[in-house]
Amino acid sequence: MTENAVTPGAAPILRLRGVGRRFGGLDAVSDVDLDVGPGERRAILGPNGAGKTTLFNVISGDMPATAGTIEFLGEDVGQIPASGRSKRGMGRTYQKSRLFLGLSVEDNLYLAVLGNQTGHLRPFRRSRDGDIRERARELAGAVGLQGKCDALVGSMSHGEQRQLEVAMARAGDPKLMLLDEPASGLSRGERVALTDLLLELDPSITLILIEHDMDVALRVANRVTMMHDGRKIVEGTPDEIRANDLVHELYLGGRVAGAEEDGA
Numbered sequence: 001m002t003e004n005a006v007t008p009g010a011a012p013i014l015r016l017r018g019v020g021r022r023f024g025g026l027d028a029v030s031d032v033d034l035d036v037g038p039g040e041r042r043a044i045l046g047p048n049g050a051g052k053t054t055l056f057n058v059i060s061g062d063m064p065a066t067a068g069t070i071e072f073l074g075e076d077v078g079q080i081p082a083s084g085r086s087k088r089g090m091g092r093t094y095q096k097s098r099l100f101l102g103l104s105v106e107d108n109l110y111l112a113v114l115g116n117q118t119g120h121l122r123p124f125r126r127s128r129d130g131d132i133r134e135r136a137r138e139l140a141g142a143v144g145l146q147g148k149c150d151a152l153v154g155s156m157s158h159g160e161q162r163q164l165e166v167a168m169a170r171a172g173d174p175k176l177m178l179l180d181e182p183a184s185g186l187s188r189g190e191r192v193a194l195t196d197l198l199l200e201l202d203p204s205i206t207l208i209l210i211e212h213d214m215d216v217a218l219r220v221a222n223r224v225t226m227m228h229d230g231r232k233i234v235e236g237t238p239d240e241i242r243a244n245d246l247v248h249e250l251y252l253g254g255r256v257a258g259a260e261e262d263g264a
Helices: 052-060 082-088 105-118 129-142 158-169 188-199 214-220 238-242 245-251
Strands: 014-023 026-036 041-045 067-072 090-092 176-180 206-210 223-228 231-236
Touching: 014 052, 026 052, 026 067, 026 223, 026 231, 041 052, 041 214, 052 090, 052 176, 052 206, 082 090, 105 129, 105 158, 129 158, 158 176, 158 188, 188 214, 206 214, 214 238, 223 238, 223 245, 231 238, 231 245
Parallel strands: 041 206, 041 223, 090 176, 176 206
Antiparallel strands: 014 026, 014 067, 223 231
16 A cells, blocks of 8 residues: 555545436436545545446546536536646546557657647647657656657557556646556556556645556555445445455445445
């Protein structure tokens, strides 16, 4: 488990109250309250269909909440689109890669930095492009890809592509990073390397990750939220989660008494 600690008494960097997301008659996320402190490492766990990625989409602004409020850095961001939340300091990765496989590592990071700074791409060069290129190379180095700047992303291993996604999420100097299953599809060695990368992340950056690999999640996190059928059902430290019978039942495919009537 990471040793990062939240400053006692600090106001949450992210606060959710009664957050829900409904698709027709389906409650994908229902009545979620969540407080995440600055510098915290929070893992969100749960079986498939628990509502984890939908919750991320609502937090990041990729889709609007249908109920509740979302505050980021003390500001209600519920009506602010994803681009606006990114400019305020949210960075995120996705389950499915959004990398440009035909471009180099440096070009991918250049576009990520440029997009965060200007909100759009441009077909011509400016004098400050050199600074953006330098920032791209710094980001590559921060995730262990300093020797891969010229490599085509499509030729890289899956683990290296995940490292690049983390670097791209950092392109806007985020205060909060949302990582959606960063260890998905990785080999054992790649998972270890990714875990080490997350443990070395700047402690001033708050991290929330969705992860099916409990070994990765519980090593990185200092606080864990468990979801089932769109609802938050358990919250605690990694040690408390490891010892929780309900968590073991869920990961063995059991049902939660009462949850199936309340959730989707």
